[in-house]
Amino acid sequence: MGNNEHGIGNLRLFETRRGKGRIIYRLFAASVFVGILLIWVYRASHIPRYGEEGRLGWFGLLGAELWFGLYWVLTQSLRWNRTYRFTFKDRLSQRYENDLPRIDIFVCTADPDIEPPMMVINTVLSVMAYDYPPEKMAVYLSDDGGSYLTFYALLEASIFSQHWVPFCKKFNVEPRSPAAYFSSDSCNTIKDKELATVKKLYEEMENRITTAVKLGGIPGDVDLNHKGFSQWNSSSSRRDHDTILQILIDGRDPNAKDIEGCALPTLVYLAREKRPQYPHNFKAGAMNALIRVSSEISNGQVILNVDCDMYSNNSCSVRDALCFFMDEEKGHEIAYVQFPQNYENITKNDVYSSSLRLISEVEFHGLDGYGGPLYIGTGCFHRRDTLCGMEFSKENRTRWRSENDKPTKESADELETRVKDLASCAYERNTQWGKEMGLRYGCPVEDVITGLSIQCLGWKSVYYNPTRNGFLGVASTSLDITLLQHKRWSEGDLLILLSRYSPAWYGLGKISPGLQMGYCTYCLWAPNSLATVFYSMVPSLYLLRGISLFPQVSSPWFLPFAYVLIAKYAYSLAEFLWSGGTILGWWNDQRIWLFKRTTSYLFAFVDAMLGLLGYSETSFIVTNKVTDPDVSQRYEQEMMEFRTSFPMFTILATLAMLNLISLVWVTKRVVTGSGVGGFDSMALQYILCGVLVLINLPLYSALFFRNDKGKMPSSITAKSVFLAVSICTCSMYLY
Numbered sequence: 001m002g003n004n005e006h007g008i009g010n011l012r013l014f015e016t017r018r019g020k021g022r023i024i025y026r027l028f029a030a031s032v033f034v035g036i037l038l039i040w041v042y043r044a045s046h047i048p049r050y051g052e053e054g055r056l057g058w059f060g061l062l063g064a065e066l067w068f069g070l071y072w073v074l075t076q077s078l079r080w081n082r083t084y085r086f087t088f089k090d091r092l093s094q095r096y097e098n099d100l101p102r103i104d105i106f107v108c109t110a111d112p113d114i115e116p117p118m119m120v121i122n123t124v125l126s127v128m129a130y131d132y133p134p135e136k137m138a139v140y141l142s143d144d145g146g147s148y149l150t151f152y153a154l155l156e157a158s159i160f161s162q163h164w165v166p167f168c169k170k171f172n173v174e175p176r177s178p179a180a181y182f183s184s185d186s187c188n189t190i191k192d193k194e195l196a197t198v199k200k201l202y203e204e205m206e207n208r209i210t211t212a213v214k215l216g217g218i219p220g221d222v223d224l225n226h227k228g229f230s231q232w233n234s235s236s237s238r239r240d241h242d243t244i245l246q247i248l249i250d251g252r253d254p255n256a257k258d259i260e261g262c263a264l265p266t267l268v269y270l271a272r273e274k275r276p277q278y279p280h281n282f283k284a285g286a287m288n289a290l291i292r293v294s295s296e297i298s299n300g301q302v303i304l305n306v307d308c309d310m311y312s313n314n315s316c317s318v319r320d321a322l323c324f325f326m327d328e329e330k331g332h333e334i335a336y337v338q339f340p341q342n343y344e345n346i347t348k349n350d351v352y353s354s355s356l357r358l359i360s361e362v363e364f365h366g367l368d369g370y371g372g373p374l375y376i377g378t379g380c381f382h383r384r385d386t387l388c389g390m391e392f393s394k395e396n397r398t399r400w401r402s403e404n405d406k407p408t409k410e411s412a413d414e415l416e417t418r419v420k421d422l423a424s425c426a427y428e429r430n431t432q433w434g435k436e437m438g439l440r441y442g443c444p445v446e447d448v449i450t451g452l453s454i455q456c457l458g459w460k461s462v463y464y465n466p467t468r469n470g471f472l473g474v475a476s477t478s479l480d481i482t483l484l485q486h487k488r489w490s491e492g493d494l495l496i497l498l499s500r501y502s503p504a505w506y507g508l509g510k511i512s513p514g515l516q517m518g519y520c521t522y523c524l525w526a527p528n529s530l531a532t533v534f535y536s537m538v539p540s541l542y543l544l545r546g547i548s549l550f551p552q553v554s555s556p557w558f559l560p561f562a563y564v565l566i567a568k569y570a571y572s573l574a575e576f577l578w579s580g581g582t583i584l585g586w587w588n589d590q591r592i593w594l595f596k597r598t599t600s601y602l603f604a605f606v607d608a609m610l611g612l613l614g615y616s617e618t619s620f621i622v623t624n625k626v627t628d629p630d631v632s633q634r635y636e637q638e639m640m641e642f643r644t645s646f647p648m649f650t651i652l653a654t655l656a657m658l659n660l661i662s663l664v665w666v667t668k669r670v671v672t673g674s675g676v677g678g679f680d681s682m683a684l685q686y687i688l689c690g691v692l693v694l695i696n697l698p699l700y701s702a703l704f705f706r707n708d709k710g711k712m713p714s715s716i717t718a719k720s721v722f723l724a725v726s727i728c729t730c731s732m733y734l735y
């Protein structure tokens, strides 16, 4: 336990503990590394002579094993030095309750069809109800969808918040997203007529909003009275409209009170200007507009950023984050506090491995030991100054202010008109926005590159993973969406490695070597695909031809292979179980590991290369957060969803078929005694092929046995069978 406490009066606001069992882990890792070295030695010293069979495959395996070994070394940085943080919120209130800084909360949404307005306002309501002085909070909704339905929903939410916020505070409700709360069990513990009232109000609001969404227009005349609606005209469209800025609740207004007469947080709607001829830079552009607009309205010193599906699940998170920033000893070094991304809709065995369990329970704790986690876009508290590009300096300590330092006497209308310009397309021309200021442009993972550039300016970050999750989002519920999302991430991360901000070169001397390695594990996701595709294909094809690429079982060289594989996978299972997963969940995770590497990462790699050559542009495909009822039912039953003729599925199915053909063919020959060049020398290859078939089982059932709508489309079945048979035949007879 860190002994950081220097007696009463100077107690730290947070505590840092090192992970347990580090020595044992390091010894274990060293032994695995010895095994890896021996594998390399074996590969290098047993290369088939020129003209001998298998020479080409051998070189390929040498390359793949060098890659996997080196990559494994990189991943050690995520495990070597795990660090855990704990906060003391009572000390924070004792010392600073009256001087708490202002905080601005940014919620981003981009598309009312795949991010339903009801979901968006639930997130907004959850953050409005934080346990924090409301007069020091401002919530901003950035709507890149420029949708008046979303605006209408927010307007409704602003009215409902007058009931919801005091209700939450009175009954200490958790979580504070109304939808999540009303469907949780904790809701039944309050037997009060206030619950019934607020629930009824919520349902009425939900009804009005969903009807409006269904009709594609706002019903009745009631709210059309609001001046905000006048900003939409017949010529505005999602990609082409003027800035729409509405202060729905003005914290300065003495009449902006909840039903108990207490103040409400400021609430602002912003749809920044969009014009077809101006690149809008996706979420990064939206965030930068928000940073500027909010600086004139509330200018909170701390900024929390959440995606529209990530509601606050813990009303104390703001105070938790401030325990880091306001800590007298270390606080001045910390640029951002990142919470894990957790999800509310994860099934028991997590078929798509969308919980990112190892990342949040292991890897980010590892990064925290070396200077802090990546910024991952949501559930992250920033210092405003660092987001705007301020460099770290020891002398420069933030003076936390509890008042708005830019108080203005303007009316909300005047303020809106004046500030609107900050969200216009032309504003950023010839400025440092997107380069040295704000979130960085030109990268599909604007978050990671921005976090890295902040850390390179000398700042630290902190990973805070409390027992009660700080934020809960919506995990994707079908395979294509998962693979697409990972394509964006891995492509973006690779582009960072190759960019000016490369953690490998630019980061040299700016961030710790451990953190450089940590970043590289993510940046190298995409190139991982090459070694994986090779390994999951070539040994099986050689097996088919009866050519051995691995040591015989009776040879001593077999031992390092066996040790590394068993040790690595046994450890990975143990780690998964410690992190709260199930055995089947681990198995599913291995499958998704393979699927991502052979498709998402491969596509990402190719696209990144094409991009460098100037053939493709960065894009940001927003993740769909709506699920059809029948898809959702299969998701609950943990059945993989194929359904569409998604190009990545062809690769998955072809690889699966190829391994199945090899396995069946070879098994048949072994059984009929027609020999495959001595089983002793083929054992490892046979096992590898067998494991690949086992892990692909859900694919075979989707290809051939399933009858539901989630099965593989027959076009893909036909294509993949044809491809696999052709590849097998060619490799057997032609080469």
Ligand SMILES: O=c1ccn([C@@H]2O[C@H](COP(=O)(O)OP(=O)(O)O[C@H]3O[C@H](CO)[C@@H](O)[C@H](O)[C@H]3O)[C@@H](O)[C@H]2O)c(=O)[nH]1
Binding pocket: 108, 109, 110, 111, 115, 142, 144, 281, 282, 283, 286, 306, 307, 308, 309, 376, 377, 378, 444, 445, 446, 447, 485, 488, 489, 492, 620, 621, 622, 623, 624
């Ligand atoms: O042009 C855009 C595109 C997206 N978004 C918002 O960005 C957020 C993230 O988009 P989503 O499609 O949900 O992507 P994810 O892959 O789930 O997001 C993760 O990865 C992204 C980077 O790839 C980060 O921006 C996110 O914060 C992080 O949660 C959502 O709230 C969107 O509404 C915008 O505001 N404008």
Ligand SMILES: [Mn+2]
Binding pocket: 307, 309, 473, 623
């Ligand atoms: Mn998302």
